[in-house]
Amino acid sequence: MISCLVPIYQSECAPKWIRGTLVSAYNWFITIGFLVAAIVNNETKDIDSHACYRIPIGIQLILAVILAFGMFFLPESPRYLVMKGDFGRAQQAQAKLNWSAVNNENLDTDIEEIIAKAELTSKYSSGTYADCFKMGPQKNLFRTLVGIFLQAWQQLTGINFIMYYGTSFLHSSGIQQPFLITIVIFLINVCMTIPGMLFMDKLGRRKILITGAAGMLACQYIIAIIGTIVDQSSEVFQKTLIAFVCIYIAFFASTWGPAAWVVTGELYPLAIRAKCVSLSTASNWLWNFALGYATPYMVDPDKGNMGSNVFFLWGSMCIGCLLFAIFCIWETKGLSLEQIDDLVSNSSPMSSAKVNDALKASQINHDRSHTVKYQSITTENDKSLQ
Numbered sequence: 001m002i003s004c005l006v007p008i009y010q011s012e013c014a015p016k017w018i019r020g021t022l023v024s025a026y027n028w029f030i031t032i033g034f035l036v037a038a039i040v041n042n043e044t045k046d047i048d049s050h051a052c053y054r055i056p057i058g059i060q061l062i063l064a065v066i067l068a069f070g071m072f073f074l075p076e077s078p079r080y081l082v083m084k085g086d087f088g089r090a091q092q093a094q095a096k097l098n099w100s101a102v103n104n105e106n107l108d109t110d111i112e113e114i115i116a117k118a119e120l121t122s123k124y125s126s127g128t129y130a131d132c133f134k135m136g137p138q139k140n141l142f143r144t145l146v147g148i149f150l151q152a153w154q155q156l157t158g159i160n161f162i163m164y165y166g167t168s169f170l171h172s173s174g175i176q177q178p179f180l181i182t183i184v185i186f187l188i189n190v191c192m193t194i195p196g197m198l199f200m201d202k203l204g205r206r207k208i209l210i211t212g213a214a215g216m217l218a219c220q221y222i223i224a225i226i227g228t229i230v231d232q233s234s235e236v237f238q239k240t241l242i243a244f245v246c247i248y249i250a251f252f253a254s255t256w257g258p259a260a261w262v263v264t265g266e267l268y269p270l271a272i273r274a275k276c277v278s279l280s281t282a283s284n285w286l287w288n289f290a291l292g293y294a295t296p297y298m299v300d301p302d303k304g305n306m307g308s309n310v311f312f313l314w315g316s317m318c319i320g321c322l323l324f325a326i327f328c329i330w331e332t333k334g335l336s337l338e339q340i341d342d343l344v345s346n347s348s349p350m351s352s353a354k355v356n357d358a359l360k361a362s363q364i365n366h367d368r369s370h371t372v373k374y375q376s377i378t379t380e381n382d383k384s385l386q
Helices: 002-013 019-044 051-073 078-083 087-097 105-122 129-133 140-156 159-172 178-203 205-229 235-254 256-266 270-299 307-328 337-346 349-385
Strands: none
Touching: 002 019, 002 078, 002 256, 002 270, 019 051, 019 178, 019 256, 078 087, 078 105, 078 270, 087 105, 105 270, 105 337, 129 140, 129 270, 140 159, 140 256, 140 270, 140 307, 159 178, 159 235, 159 270, 178 205, 178 235, 178 256, 205 235, 205 256, 205 307, 205 349, 235 256, 256 270, 270 307, 307 349, 337 349
16 A cells, blocks of 8 residues: 555655655565565574564564654645645645745646646546546556556566575575675665766756666676686686676666656546556556565576576566666656656657647746736836835
8 A cells, every 4th residue: 555655745845846756665665675684584584583583573663763754744635635626725724835825836846737637537537447548638558557567577587586595596506605695786786876866857868768778788698798708617607697686686676666656646637637647556566466476486496497598588677677767768857747648648658748848838938927827917016005
């Protein structure tokens, strides 16, 4: 539930110019959790008592309590309140999120835009799961499938093969101190998510996903090809494996790791946003389970025994990721959630960058004219008071 609701809440509350960065922070803290869990599990694995599992669970409980109590201090999403028809509370929530007065002129414009778009989308959607799969000008079906497949492709990059079975695979490849290498991998995952956060709203979603897919497939194929050329127990292969797994993790952490959650959190119309994100999140966990279940049968010596050849599989999946990013992902950076609806309705993914620029230029002109109008009204009022 949390993995579904957090990206929605962040997307609906964050300003459009840093929405990608803030939603990426969700993924960043997940990577920190991976790192902390690995360290705690390593330190407690040799304890010969119930404490070996109670300590890790207890640490999780502390963080869960902090999260639970912290939620009471969060404002409700303005867009959720608009959808429920509570415009007054929506205005107050928007003001709180922007550290602004309730009667601020810019806030009035934002709320009016949200209300207008909510009224328009309600004509096409009643908010049911069936609406997620409807054809029409809002492209609900295509958007729903994009989210579902985006989360599927994220899992098919092979990331959880490294995260779940990295230590055992490194050990079976003859690498000394495989757990230490795994800790380094988790640390790279944490550190390299930061550039992805910082550049998400500068480079844009499409460029980041395309670059990440290209980088990952190169790393996967290099490992696989070297593994077929030289003995997998040789020092050359072991160094290649460590180096390019680390580079692969750097590419994933700065691109597909955060970007998949950013896109799925902002892609859908208000009326069906929660339901579409729930479907895409379900896709993520379904593929997470399926790959976690199947991987041992592919790589264990007494089963599939694929060895480094498994990287041919992950590399081929990354080709699919690359093509998917090119042909199916709209460029949404710098747009409000309401503008994203206009973008999707009036462009294809490959033409979305130009339409994105046009929408932002139109918004700038609108803001300028609105400011001039407001200033002229204020000046006239001042003169009348004199």
